[in-house]
Amino acid sequence: MDNDVVIKFDKVTKTYKLYKDDKKRFLGLFFKNIKYKEKKAVNNVSFDIHKGECVALFGKNGAGKSTILKLITGVTYPTEGKIEVNGRVSALLELTSGFDQEFTGRENIFLKGQILGIKDEEIKELERPIIEFAELGEYIDQPVRTYSSGMKARLGFSINANIKPEILIIDEALSVGDEAFRRKCVSKINEITSKKDVTLLFVTHATNTARDFCQRGIVMKKGKAIFDGDINSAIENYNTIIDKKASKKLNLSIDMNNIS
Secondary structure, eight states: OOTTEEEEEEEEEEEEEEOSSHHHHHHHTTOTTSOOEEEEEEEEEEEEEETTOEEEEEOOTTSSHHHHHHHHHTSSOOSEEEEEEOSOEEEESSTTTTOOTTSBHHHHHHHHHHHTTOOHHHHHHHHHHHHHHHTOGGGGGSBGGGSOHHHHHHHHHHHHHHSOOSEEEEESOTTOSSHHHHHHHHHHHHHHHTSTTOEEEEEOSOHHHHHHHOSEEEEEETTEEEEEEEHHHHHHHHHHHHHHHHHHHHHHHHHHHHHO
16 A cells, blocks of 8 residues: 555445344354345445545445445455555544443543553553543543433543544544534644644535535445545535435425325
């Protein structure tokens, strides 16, 4: 992989087996004759993302965006094709995943850091900035099970945003906390991405927000990348898909009213 390329998808396909029910799914682990349907969540997708790029990933629900993120972060693996990722990945996806409910917030900082492969010495250096950014006060030394969902999300965002990522992945994570804290999160992301060596992959339905962060957009539809280019053209392409869907719904509603 070129030194400048940090994420490379080369003809990547991810196929899932869809069984009729949980029983069939379990039996499918042992017997090849159990019937199932195949679903290509990602279908022959290729792209390169270069160091320092800020790229938006658009698509309706089910278009394949989440599967691409899982492939990049190593949660799942491709059925076909090749993926290469070069750099420390910080993924603002499910912000509260990986927390131990019985550990304090402070203890969970070290736990998540270890999960991300960060050495204890570096976690200690990052501990204070993480705590200050999360604004949890005395709760930082209370068990996470006593936190509200918003407090957990704030701690999760703070950890992931402060670990000095080389590749930052954001999946609709900017709805954390109140309006003041959301502005703080946006400011933090701008600070991170202003460094030319940090790469951003931003998955969102909010096209205006994507335009603020990104110069390039990739549009997904039914598992395929149907557009890859400048952000304004990508947004136009995505809006066309949304408009067609809205038009179909409107026509269906009119037809049903006529029938009734």
